Amino acid sequence: MKLVTAALAALVIILALGQEARAQTLDLTVNPLSFAYPSGDPDTMPNVSSPLITVTYRVRGNGKGAWHLAVRANGDLVSGPDSIPTTNTTWTGTFGSGTLTNSDQTIASGIGNVNPATTGNITFTLQNLWTYSAGTYTQTIVFTLSVP
Amino acid sequence: MRPGLRQLTRCGWLLMAALLAVAADTRAQNPLTQNEAVTFVVAAQAKLTLSLTTLTFPNADPDTVTTIQANEGPMTITASARFASGQGILTVLASDDLRSGMNTILVSALKWTASGSGFVGGTMSNSAAQTVAAWNTSGSYTGIVTFTLDNSWSYAIGNYGTTLTYTLSTP
Numbered sequence: 218m219k220l221v222t223a224a225l226a227a228l229v230i231i232l233a234l235g236q237e238a239r240a241q242t243l244d245l246t247v248n249p250l251s252f253a254y255p256s257g258d259p260d261t262m263p264n265v266s267s268p269l270i271t272v273t274y275r276v277r278g279n280g281k282g283a284w285h286l287a288v289r290a291n292g293d294l295v296s297g298p299d300s301i302p303t304t305n306t307t308w309t310g311t312f313g314s315g316t317l318t319n320s321d322q323t324i325a326s327g328i329g330n331v332n333p334a335t336t337g338n339i340t341f342t343l344q345n346l347w348t349y350s351a352g353t354y355t356q357t358i359v360f361t362l363s364v365p
Numbered sequence: 366m367r368p369g370l371r372q373l374t375r376c377g378w379l380l381m382a383a384l385l386a387v388a389a390d391t392r393a394q395n396p397l398t399q400n401e402a403v404t405f406v407v408a409a410q411a412k413l414t415l416s417l418t419t420l421t422f423p424n425a426d427p428d429t430v431t432t433i434q435a436n437e438g439p440m441t442i443t444a445s446a447r448f449a450s451g452q453g454i455l456t457v458l459a460s461d462d463l464r465s466g467m468n469t470i471l472v473s474a475l476k477w478t479a480s481g482s483g484f485v486g487g488t489m490s491n492s493a494a495q496t497v498a499a500w501n502t503s504g505s506y507t508g509i510v511t512f513t514l515d516n517s518w519s520y521a522i523g524n525y526g527t528t529l530t531y532t533l534s535t536p
């Protein structure tokens with residue numbers, strides 16, 4: 218009987234935890250999920266840009282809490298031993314503009330809920346320099362929606 | 366433990382496990398992330414620009430002008446190259462000696478000095494390409510090349526000419 222009581226008590230606690238966690242529901246979608254910068258002659262294309270990327274986010278059950286939408290790169294553009302610094306990339310769009318870095322930069326924030334969902338767009342632009350070594354470079358850009 | 370109680374206890378544990386999973390799942394949504402995969406292809410590429418396509422050397426008294434400067438002055442060379450590894454090399458090769466009919470001036474009388482990252486001076490040849498510049502990394506490089514022609518009483522009169530071909534090569 219003690220075991221049953223303990224289990225029921227644990228259930229109550231877990232239910233409470235679950236309820237608290239469920240209280241804040243976040244939705245975040247990015248489209249497209251991948252892109253390739255166009256290649257080109259640096260003299261005629263000193264910068265190359267991504268397609269327009271849409272970022273849709275929604276925050277529910279947040280009460281009067283703060284929320285943040287951030288962007289960062291997981292590292293430099295890398296091709297084997299060669300790399301292109303993340304900071305050679307800038308971003309612009311409905312979230313304003315800035316230089317991409319390897320740490321989170323808040324591009325949107327607020328208090329309370331964002332419901333219905335809001336959609337913004339962002340475009341990344343990379344300096345196209347002669348100094349880059351030939352190769353196929355890859356990078357991951359991370360969008361993060363968070364509440365406290 | 367009675368069978369009914371045992372079953373109740375088992376149900377309790379199962380429910381607890383399920384709720385734990387749900388709770389963990391909902392907590393995992395904060396922060397919520399989305400990844401964007403980025404690709405950038407940098408192709409091997411080379412580009413060469415010469416500020417002059419013609420060089421002319423004026424007549425001069427060999428006693429007072431032992432080396433003649435080109436009328437056009439220095440030539441600016443811009444060499445741009447992208448490569449993965451190795452070396453980008455700019456060379457020059459003359460098609461022949463300086464010729465005027467049957468008369469010749471050895472093309473080795475044509476020399477140059479250079480300034481700019483990777484650029485070096487040299488003596489023209491029509492048998493082996495001569496290095497004008499070399500670089501170990503991709504980039505756009507500019508050099509200033511100044512030509513001189515050795516003057517000599519031994520040259521027969523005439524209008525002499527040859528063709529210089531510059532080649533930028535990457536690995």
